[in-house]
Amino acid sequence: MSKYLLKRILIAIPTLIAISMVIYLVLSLAPGDPLGELANSPSITPEIRENIRRALGLDQPVYIRYFKWAIAFLTGNMGYSFINPVPVNELILQRLPTTLWVVGIAYAVAVLIAFPLGILSALNRYTWIDQLATTVAFAGFSIPPFFTGLLLILLFSITLGWLPFIYDSTLVVSDISSFWAQVKQSIMPIAVLSLFQTAVLMRYIRAAVIEQLNLDYVRTAYAKGLSGWQVIMRHVLRNALIPVVTLIALDIPTVFTGALVTEQVFRVPGIGSLLIESITRSDTPVVMSITFIYAILIVIFNLIADILYGVLDPRIRYQ
Amino acid sequence: MRMRLRQHPFCFLSLIAVAFIGANLVTACNPAIESENGASDESASGDDTSLEASSADSATLKLLYWQAPTTLNPHLSPGTKDREAASPVLEPLAAYTADETLEPILAAAIPTVDNGGISADNTTVIWQLKDGVLWSDGEPFTADDVVFTYNFITNAEVGATSGEFYGEVERVEAIDDLTVKITFKQPTPAPMSPFVGGSGMILPEHIFQDYLGANARSAPGNTAPVGTNAFQVKEFKPGDTIVYEPNPNFRGEATVFSTVEMKGGGDAVSAARAVLQTGEADYAWNVQAEPAVLTQLEVGGKGEMTYVFKPTMERIYINFSDPNKEVNGEKSQKDTPHPFLSEKPVREAISLAIDRETITNQLYGEAGTVATNFLVSPNKYASPNTGYEFNLEKAAALLDEAGWKDTNNNGIRDKGGVELDILFTSSVNPVRQKTQEIIKQGLESIGMSVELKSVEAGVYFGDATNPDSVHQFNADLQLFAFDSETPEPDSYMELYACDQISQKENQWSKENSSRYCNPTYDALLAQLATEIDPDERTDLFIAMNDLLIEDVALIPLVQRSEAYAVASSLTGLEFTPWAASTWKMNDWGKM
Numbered sequence: 001m002s003k004y005l006l007k008r009i010l011i012a013i014p015t016l017i018a019i020s021m022v023i024y025l026v027l028s029l030a031p032g033d034p035l036g037e038l039a040n041s042p043s044i045t046p047e048i049r050e051n052i053r054r055a056l057g058l059d060q061p062v063y064i065r066y067f068k069w070a071i072a073f074l075t076g077n078m079g080y081s082f083i084n085p086v087p088v089n090e091l092i093l094q095r096l097p098t099t100l101w102v103v104g105i106a107y108a109v110a111v112l113i114a115f116p117l118g119i120l121s122a123l124n125r126y127t128w129i130d131q132l133a134t135t136v137a138f139a140g141f142s143i144p145p146f147f148t149g150l151l152l153i154l155l156f157s158i159t160l161g162w163l164p165f166i167y168d169s170t171l172v173v174s175d176i177s178s179f180w181a182q183v184k185q186s187i188m189p190i191a192v193l194s195l196f197q198t199a200v201l202m203r204y205i206r207a208a209v210i211e212q213l214n215l216d217y218v219r220t221a222y223a224k225g226l227s228g229w230q231v232i233m234r235h236v237l238r239n240a241l242i243p244v245v246t247l248i249a250l251d252i253p254t255v256f257t258g259a260l261v262t263e264q265v266f267r268v269p270g271i272g273s274l275l276i277e278s279i280t281r282s283d284t285p286v287v288m289s290i291t292f293i294y295a296i297l298i299v300i301f302n303l304i305a306d307i308l309y310g311v312l313d314p315r316i317r318y319q
Numbered sequence: 320m321r322m323r324l325r326q327h328p329f330c331f332l333s334l335i336a337v338a339f340i341g342a343n344l345v346t347a348c349n350p351a352i353e354s355e356n357g358a359s360d361e362s363a364s365g366d367d368t369s370l371e372a373s374s375a376d377s378a379t380l381k382l383l384y385w386q387a388p389t390t391l392n393p394h395l396s397p398g399t400k401d402r403e404a405a406s407p408v409l410e411p412l413a414a415y416t417a418d419e420t421l422e423p424i425l426a427a428a429i430p431t432v433d434n435g436g437i438s439a440d441n442t443t444v445i446w447q448l449k450d451g452v453l454w455s456d457g458e459p460f461t462a463d464d465v466v467f468t469y470n471f472i473t474n475a476e477v478g479a480t481s482g483e484f485y486g487e488v489e490r491v492e493a494i495d496d497l498t499v500k501i502t503f504k505q506p507t508p509a510p511m512s513p514f515v516g517g518s519g520m521i522l523p524e525h526i527f528q529d530y531l532g533a534n535a536r537s538a539p540g541n542t543a544p545v546g547t548n549a550f551q552v553k554e555f556k557p558g559d560t561i562v563y564e565p566n567p568n569f570r571g572e573a574t575v576f577s578t579v580e581m582k583g584g585g586d587a588v589s590a591a592r593a594v595l596q597t598g599e600a601d602y603a604w605n606v607q608a609e610p611a612v613l614t615q616l617e618v619g620g621k622g623e624m625t626y627v628f629k630p631t632m633e634r635i636y637i638n639f640s641d642p643n644k645e646v647n648g649e650k651s652q653k654d655t656p657h658p659f660l661s662e663k664p665v666r667e668a669i670s671l672a673i674d675r676e677t678i679t680n681q682l683y684g685e686a687g688t689v690a691t692n693f694l695v696s697p698n699k700y701a702s703p704n705t706g707y708e709f710n711l712e713k714a715a716a717l718l719d720e721a722g723w724k725d726t727n728n729n730g731i732r733d734k735g736g737v738e739l740d741i742l743f744t745s746s747v748n749p750v751r752q753k754t755q756e757i758i759k760q761g762l763e764s765i766g767m768s769v770e771l772k773s774v775e776a777g778v779y780f781g782d783a784t785n786p787d788s789v790h791q792f793n794a795d796l797q798l799f800a801f802d803s804e805t806p807e808p809d810s811y812m813e814l815y816a817c818d819q820i821s822q823k824e825n826q827w828s829k830e831n832s833s834r835y836c837n838p839t840y841d842a843l844l845a846q847l848a849t850e851i852d853p854d855e856r857t858d859l860f861i862a863m864n865d866l867l868i869e870d871v872a873l874i875p876l877v878q879r880s881e882a883y884a885v886a887s888s889l890t891g892l893e894f895t896p897w898a899a900s901t902w903k904m905n906d907w908g909k910m
Contacts, residue, residue: 052478084389084557085541094556153589157597165589166383166599170560170580267585269559277387277558277584282777 008306012299019295020070027284028062056082069288079285083278088289091274098169099258099270106190107255110197111248117198118205119232125210133202140199145192149265152188163188167268189266193259197251204247208240241312249305253297257290377888377909378577382901383590383603387558387583392541393520394472394479399899402517403604404581406899407563408455408546411519412446412465413511415897417627419697419806421511425449425460425521425547427497430510441506441851446514448497453568454523455551462493465514467524470531477535481518483810488513508851509807516805516897521547549574549905559583574905588612594884595622601909603884604900607750610684613882622886626685627894629881630696631802633687633754635673635874637666640834642742642793649823650786650793653834658737660795664721665739666871669796671714672761675707679877681757682750686882690875693815693867696896697806700860705868714765725766732766739767744787745798746779754798754876783827790827797832800879806897809847812863815872817841835872 053059057068072079078088121130157165164185173179212218213236221231258272267273271290278286310316388404390396396405412426421429427447430436436445452460469491472479489504491513501513513519523545530538542555549571550563563579582600590603591612596619606613606624617623637660638651646652659665675689691705718724723732723739732739741762745751752773759769772794774787779799783790789797803811813819817838819831840863847859867873883900885892890908894900 051475051482052480054476054478056478080536081557085392085395085536085538086557087537091557094559157599158592161597164599165597166582166585166593168560168580168582169556170554170562264585265589267582269556269584273584274558280777282781 005303005307008303012303016292016296016299020073020292021066023288023291023295024066024069025062027288028065030282069285073289073292078289081278081283081286083281083283083286088285091286092271092289092293095258095269095271095274096256098167098268099263099272100255102186102189102263102268102270103193103255103259103272105186106193106259107197107251109190109194110201113194114198114201114205118202119209119237121202122206122209122213123232133206137199137202140195141203144261145196145259146261146265148195149188149192149262152192153265156188165266167266169269189259189262189268192262192265201244201247204244205240208243209236212236212240238312242309245308245312246305249301249308250298252301253294256297257294378575380576380579380904380907380909381600381602382579382581383585383593383600384581384583384605385585385587385590385603386605388561388581389557390541391544391552391555391561392522392538393517394468394481394522395477395536395541396480399517400583400604402520403899403901404561405520405544405546406517406548406901407550407579407904408544408548408552408566409520409522410546410548411516411521411898412448412514413519414516414902415806415895417893417895419699419897421515423449425452437510441508441510442503444501444503444510444513445494446499446501448499449570450497452547452570454525454545454547455566455568456523456526456545457568458523458525458545459496460521460523460547461496462499463496464521464524465499466491466493467528467531468514468520468522471522471527471535474531474535476533477531479535484512484518484805506849506851508847508849508856509805509809512805512807517899518804550579553578569905571905575908579904591616591624591884594886595619595624597621598886601886601889604881606882606884607686608882609682609750610686613684616884620887622884622889624685625883625885625892625894626880627883627896627900628688628696629802629879629896630804630808631800631879632690632693632695632875633798633800633877633879634690634693635669635758635876636789636792636797636799636833637669637835637871637873638792638795638797638833639836642795647823651791651834653820653822653836657795659723659734659739662721663871664717665723666874668714668717668765669762669767670871670874671708671710671717672765673758673874673876674709674761675876676709678754678757682753683877683879686880687877690878691868692864692875693873694803694808694811694860694864695875695878696803697808699857700808700864702861702864702868704861704865709761711761711764718765723766730766731768741767741769741796742772742794743769743796743798744772744774744779744794746776747773748776751798758798783821788827790821790829790832792821792832792834798876808860812844812847812860815840815867816844833872837866837870837872840866 057065069079076089081088081091084091117133121133124130153165156163165188167185167189171178171182171185173182218231218236221235256271257275258270260272260276262268263270263272264276274286275290384400384403386398386400388400390401391405391408393402393405393409396402410424413421413423413429416422423429425448427449428434430444430446432439446465448460448462454460469485469488471477472482473485487503487507489502491499491501494500503510514521523540526540526545527538530540542557543552545551546566549566549569551566552561553564554560554562560583561581563581564577565574587606588608590600591606591608593599594601594603595616598621613624639657639661640651640653641655641657642651644650644652644655646655679687679689689707691707692702694700694702718732723734725732727733743755743759745755755771755773759771762769778785778787779789781788785791786793789799801814814830815833815835815837816831817836819829820834820836821827821829821832843859843863843866847856847863850856850859881900888910890910891906893903893906895902
């Protein structure tokens with residue numbers, strides 16, 4: 001097991017190096033320029049442009065910039081943002097709590113709803129419960145989040161006036177009323193995100209459970225006289241979990257990158273909105289750091305998923 | 320085996336639980352939600368932090384900026400949004416008000432030739448500073464800070480963005496603690512450019528002195544500036560929120576607000592909605608939205624739109640060189656005249672076929688007026704001699720007269736084998752695409768063929784070596800806005816100078832992307848550079864403007880304003896086109 005782990009980790013290193021090179025190259029080849037915003041102003045003369053380029057280190061060739069970036073990244077220094085006068089890691093740390101709060105809760109809510117709902121609709125296939133759940137699920141992942149977001153804003157903020165649609169990141173939770181304010185401003189983004197996630201997860205869980213229900217071991221379990229609850233919890237669910245675990249494990253890194261669209265709609269200052277802003281402003285150090293951390297998380301959670309298989313299914317052996 | 324069987328679902332659930340709690344734990348580090356379970360605070364009853372209470376709270380001002388401010392150092396900032404954010408904290412020596420007169424801010428008085436502040440030959444300016452001004456940290460404000468600001472802006476390693484207004488300055492020196500002397504390299508027509516308005520905000524020397532060089536961008540003062548204006552920064556989250564509080568050392572009357580929140584991000588329409596319809600915020604900056612949408616939001620009655628006309632003008636650039644002919648690996652080379660746009664009647668016909676009134680009314684509404692001049696602002700320099708006409712028959716007649724007729728019956732006019740095929744580019748922006756569409760209709764109805772193209776703004780206005788950039792201008796017409804930032808628009812007039820032509824030899828770094836070159840214009844420009852007399856200067860500006868318009872060197876479309884959504888409860892707002900909208904935020908009040 002530990003040998004397997006070591007092998008996987010050693011493979012991960014060149015993978016990550018290759019990923020970082022590709023991202024860096026793509027970003028530097030992409031058109032656009034952090035100085036683009038300056039172009040519309042007549043006060044920026046060519047000499048000033050040159051000075052700024054030099055101050056940002058953009059006058060050096062790509063491979064030198066890459067090595068500089070890589071060495072700095074290894075020492076935990078992700079460099080300075082081109083646009084914001086702060087180090088990239090400070091920027092990310094500032095945004096991370098909000099993202100984890102909103103996107104993390106949304107994902108947890110989605111998991112908590114999707115499991116019972118998925119199992120329920122698998123067990124009661126083609127009944128009205130299943131039809132309802134399936135319809136909601138289809139609606140959930142066919143309606144894009146920006147649209148559900150706008151619908152919720154129209155209903156709850158404008159027509160009813162119950163919820164704010166501007167997320168206030170300076171709110172300090174110190175008592176019941178401010179906690180209530182925090183809950184109120186988080187409800188809509190969380191609802192939008194979990195609707196989509198629930199829909200995806202529910203369909204997966206339903207399919208995985210249905211696949212198991214017709215297998216012989218389930219029939220054997222019932223024949224042994226186990227109750228329906230015991231069969232589902234002990235036998236079916238355990239086997240059905242394997243594909244679902246992969247899905248969830250690979251989704252957890254996306255919690256870190258935040259929700260690109262939803263964060264924009266509700267002005268949630270998370271990693272997602274940071275990423276979008278940085279891309280439009282060609283803020284390469286920030287884009288590079290976020291995408292690369294995302295790549296690292298994907299690699300790590302892939303590994304975790306593989307290890308979880310072994311835990312869930314003893315037939316799987318690692319060598 | 321049974322044991323393990325039972326164990327695993329539990330393991331899995333606990334994993335979810337860990338993920339869930341983990342999220343909470345990390346969130347707990349966030350100052351915003353820090354004392355979630357530390358309910359030790361007993362004063363909860365008297366505390367009105369609930370959302371309704373705080374937005375209705377008259378001591379809190381909520382500003383919405385759909386473009387989030389990213390730095391609080393205006394001299395390192397790429398955009399006006401950052402000046403907006405810096406303005407409540409930092410101040411220039413003086414600023415132009417809406418009627419184009421100078422108002423002293425950190426200066427005790429405005430230097431003039433009459434009071435001896437400006438030397439008779441216009442080479443030196445002496446500013447007297449206000450006495451007893453303190454920085455928000457209690458340090459005194461002196462002439463050394465002004466000198467330091469000059470050194471900061473002009474230091475090449477700093478890469479400051481406001482350097483242009485200081486290029487004519489030879490040196491800046493402190494005569495005594497409250498007197499600054501600026502010496503220009505030669506007699507200057509615009510002695511009031513340095514240290515005035517948005518590009519003239521003074522930085523505190525004692526905060527920035529160790530960052531005068533390549534490390535300027537990492538100065539802590541960029542995110543937590545110390546200033547002389549009525550506010551200081553309590554919290555700054557780049558790209559998200561800035562929280563201001565009153566500056567305890569402010570010289571003037573203290574602001575009525577105990578907290579000002581500037582929230583960034585999102586989109587312009589929902590920012591306007593938050594002010595005009597739901598009342599969640601008090602003010603939204605630069606709301607660019609279609610007039611119909613805004614009118615509908617204003618019905619809510621919680622606030623209304625205010626428009627401040629800026630020197631920004633949306634115009635069509637005409638390419639005077641041939642974008643389809645390659646000379647020495649370069650298209651649009653300045654010595655290859657454009658096959659048809661170099662003919663004046665064709666340019667005139669295009670100008671006549673553009674319905675500027677429809678564009679202005681339908682797409683800009685109250686936020687724009689039809690522009691007829693190259694130099695639209697300040698008013699004293701705006702030419703009264705120009706006009707515009709939308710007349711398709713006249714346009715067609717002009718083309719007929721010039722010999723452009725459809726000889727091969729393909730619906731497009733031609734002459735000598737050259738078809739009137741036009742490639743018309745702009746940046747990706749819904750209003751610009753609609754403008755392009757209206758213009759295309761007009762031009763096609765007089766027998767031209769128009770192909771529209773829109774380029775992503777980052778590329779269009781970005782790196783000049785990109786063939787799609789506005790600097791290379793590899794199309795026949797292009798549409799975007801440009802402005803003259805100060806009331807003395809000398810550098811703006813260079814846009815059509817022969818030596819400013821954007822070419823491969825200068826890496827397309829110059830401004831004259833139309834490659835327009837007219838010796839008469841250049842002669843006037845040379846005259847302008849040495850002219851000091853205000854009346855003569857006015858005449859020159861108007862003559863140069865009229866020359867460009869008469870020759871159809873460009874087609875002005877719309878003078879744009881900046882639109883602000885303002886809650887009805889706000890009072891005491893004063894705006895000027897020449898400074899950030901927040902320049903007098905300390906006078907704002909809330910009913």
